[in-house]
Amino acid sequence: MLFLNCSKIKTQTSNMRKKLSPNIFLFLAFIITISSCVNRKQIVYFQKGAHKSDTIAAIQAYVPKIQPGDILGIAVASLNSTASGFFNPYSASGADASGSGGGAASVATAAPGFLVDSAGTIELPLIGPLKVAGLNTSQARDLIKSHLTTYLKEPTVNVRFLNYKISVLGEVAHPSVYIIPNERITITEAISMAGDLTIYGKRTNVMVIRDVDGKKEFGSINLNGREIFNSPYYYLHSGDVLYVEQGKGKIAASDEAFRIIPLVLTSLSVIILAIYRFR
Structure with missing residues (x-):
């Protein structure tokens, strides 16, 4: 009787193994396949947290300061176009007195302009060296204008950055270095310029690398949440590097x-x- 029971158990075990063997292969294939899939929740931007308000306080807009190594486009205009033309040796650079530039960024290219030297000064025709480091472009404009009144009547001055650039790397459609035509760019605008993150970009930990007082500062932004709008890295600085990490998928x-x-x-x-x- 015991022999018959053992034989029956072996037969049942063998049958079960036969049934399970192909199923195990199918199960393993299924597990490996879904491991490379991306969860929809991982790719949705600005998700609302539980019991969170729809209103988020905006961070104060960033106003860049002129630093050594910056290239400035300076355009001068006055009632006497011939006289004011003397102060525009780099008029082909695209800086004009009518405004601060267009709305679209371009891939980085060399542009002529006034280089801010290591001492923080620029050299202007007739005026000579002017200390502009630490000033914003509005303050630099007023400083230059005050010196031009000696030579021009009712001068108009426009000052803008020609090498305000950011780098976007990693899992984006178009990684590159981008020249920014105005003085302000947000992280959402930078991502849009780079063609958005790919489906595999890790949105929960986008890295911002920034130079601060000669040191590298590493910040992190979660694009899935709405807190990015009051993050200190929401406004990008000139020279910032934006890196999007690859996700597990x-x-x-x-x-x-x-x-x-x-x-x-x-x-x-x-x-x-x-x-x-x-x-």
């Missing part, structure tokens, strides 16, 4: 093993199912 999808294993397991499952079915 991209790593899995790009790995050769992850691409091949599901196919192999699925093929084996089909073969085993066919063998067990026709035995």
Whole structure:
């Protein structure tokens, strides 16, 4: 009787193993396949937290200061165009007295202009060296204008940055260095210029690398939340580097093993199912 029971148990175990073997392969293939998928919640921007208000206090707008190494476009106009033209040796640079520039950024290219030297000064025709480091462009404009009144009647001055640039790297559609035509850019605008994050970009930890007093500062922004609008990294500074890390989905999808294993397991499952079915 005991022998018959043992034989019956072995038969049931063998049958169960036959049924489970192909199912195990299918299950493993399913697990590996979904491991490379991206959850919708991971890619939605500005998600509302539970019991959170729809109103978020905006951070104070960033006003950049002139620093050594900056290139300034300075355009001068007056009632005497011939006289004012003497102060515009770089008129082809695109800086004019009519405004602060267009609304679209461009890929970084060299532009002529007045270089702020290591002492924080620029050299202007007739006027000579002027200390502009530490000033914003409005203050620099007023300073230059005060010196021009000696030579021009009712001068108009426009000062703008020609090398205000940011770098966008990582999982974005168009990683590059971008020249910003005005003095202000937000992280959302920078991402838009770079063609948005790819589906595999890690939105919960976008890194901002910034030079502060000769040191590298590393900040982190979560694009899934709404708190980015009052983050100190919401407004990007000239020279900032924006880096978007790869998510696990991209790593899995790009790995050769992850691409091949599901196919192999699925093929084996089909073969085993066919063998067990026709035995």
